[in-house]
Amino acid sequence: MITKSVPTSKHSQFVNITPLVGEAVSESGVQSGVATIFVSHTTAGITINENADPDVTRDLLYILERMIPWDDPDYHHNEGNTAAHMKASLMGNSTQVIIEQGQMQLGTWQGIYFCEFDGPRQRKIRIKVLGE
Amino acid sequence: MITKSVPTSKHSQFVNITPLVGEAVSESGVQSGVATIFVSHTTAGITINENADPDVTRDLLYILERMIPWDDPDYHHNEGNTAAHMKASLMGNSTQVIIEQGQMQLGTWQGIYFCEFDGPRQRKIRIKVLGE
Amino acid sequence: MITKSVPTSKHSQFVNITPLVGEAVSESGVQSGVATIFVSHTTAGITINENADPDVTRDLLYILERMIPWDDPDYHHNEGNTAAHMKASLMGNSTQVIIEQGQMQLGTWQGIYFCEFDGPRQRKIRIKVLGE
Numbered sequence: 127m128i129t130k131s132v133p134t135s136k137h138s139q140f141v142n143i144t145p146l147v148g149e150a151v152s153e154s155g156v157q158s159g160v161a162t163i164f165v166s167h168t169t170a171g172i173t174i175n176e177n178a179d180p181d182v183t184r185d186l187l188y189i190l191e192r193m194i195p196w197d198d199p200d201y202h203h204n205e206g207n208t209a210a211h212m213k214a215s216l217m218g219n220s221t222q223v224i225i226e227q228g229q230m231q232l233g234t235w236q237g238i239y240f241c242e243f244d245g246p247r248q249r250k251i252r253i254k255v256l257g258e
Numbered sequence: 259m260i261t262k263s264v265p266t267s268k269h270s271q272f273v274n275i276t277p278l279v280g281e282a283v284s285e286s287g288v289q290s291g292v293a294t295i296f297v298s299h300t301t302a303g304i305t306i307n308e309n310a311d312p313d314v315t316r317d318l319l320y321i322l323e324r325m326i327p328w329d330d331p332d333y334h335h336n337e338g339n340t341a342a343h344m345k346a347s348l349m350g351n352s353t354q355v356i357i358e359q360g361q362m363q364l365g366t367w368q369g370i371y372f373c374e375f376d377g378p379r380q381r382k383i384r385i386k387v388l389g390e
Numbered sequence: 391m392i393t394k395s396v397p398t399s400k401h402s403q404f405v406n407i408t409p410l411v412g413e414a415v416s417e418s419g420v421q422s423g424v425a426t427i428f429v430s431h432t433t434a435g436i437t438i439n440e441n442a443d444p445d446v447t448r449d450l451l452y453i454l455e456r457m458i459p460w461d462d463p464d465y466h467h468n469e470g471n472t473a474a475h476m477k478a479s480l481m482g483n484s485t486q487v488i489i490e491q492g493q494m495q496l497g498t499w500q501g502i503y504f505c506e507f508d509g510p511r512q513r514k515i516r517i518k519v520l521g522e
Binding site: 160176234 | 467
Binding site: 259294296298299300325326332333334335336337340341343344346347348350351352354384386387388389 | 422423424437438439440443445446448449450452453457480481482485486487488490495496497498499500520522
């Protein structure tokens, strides 16, 4: 297992971690297999989406906020960050990427995003690459 | 593949299955690898979220219910449990956990939750652990 | 890695790709392991849900559209398909299925669905099967 640090700088933020995951895949030495990228936090998630126009991830954060407002008198959790927990589960806390010839097989427009929902914080991802 | 039973006791419920998955990982004998946990139902899901304050999973159920009401005159499915199918797909029906030294590498506050959306029922999860 | 084509015929559509994934699993020759199915697009996703009553997937598309309207003056992305990107991340762009005796271990009512959110288009899925 390879661990990488992901510092975030805003309360809600999609951080492009494609290069970081690529580094971990290289370090693993696996030529053909599947990488599992795991977020070990409960108020952050991970997703794969467009890496070209930054307005896409901006819009994703906007929609998530509209669907799940930060404040709601019916939330019970007393840390006040219920919305972050919900967004984390909607995006999911792990993802997979196929590896061939030592390279991640992402589509042309795909990037891997760490999804911060209660930052800024020092975060970590864990990567495990299994070969065939 | 290891199969484990998950009895649920409410209509909507997050059941902490972390110990159950841990048991399956031990039974697999794998020391270093990735566990895939698969829900073989279509009105239940699986997610990883906070295991400390039970109000977190209570709030997650509340938000899912607010976003996807049980009744809607525009649903067509005649079994009447469309909302449960939608919640299942939003949480996802499988998840992955990295294994090192025979132990699940979860974050401090993370638990694995079976998400019942149309219970109570006798449910099952299937676990497959691949070593490196 | 095995690549399969998935032509879609509507703007929003759940296409049952269970037979296609089954073909790839057979081609892989793996008897016991885990298949990762990866969508290499950013406006399409993948999910596992009911394969019996087609009204279920019809209702899922309806709910996603109600939660994430196609038009919203607050979207910034100038291609106009922000909603498709959001739906893709909610369903997720990869899924896993356990394989035993060369067969996918799906539940009785489960089918694997390619989720088109900005079609019709020629789409592709990538499948990697790791044996134990």
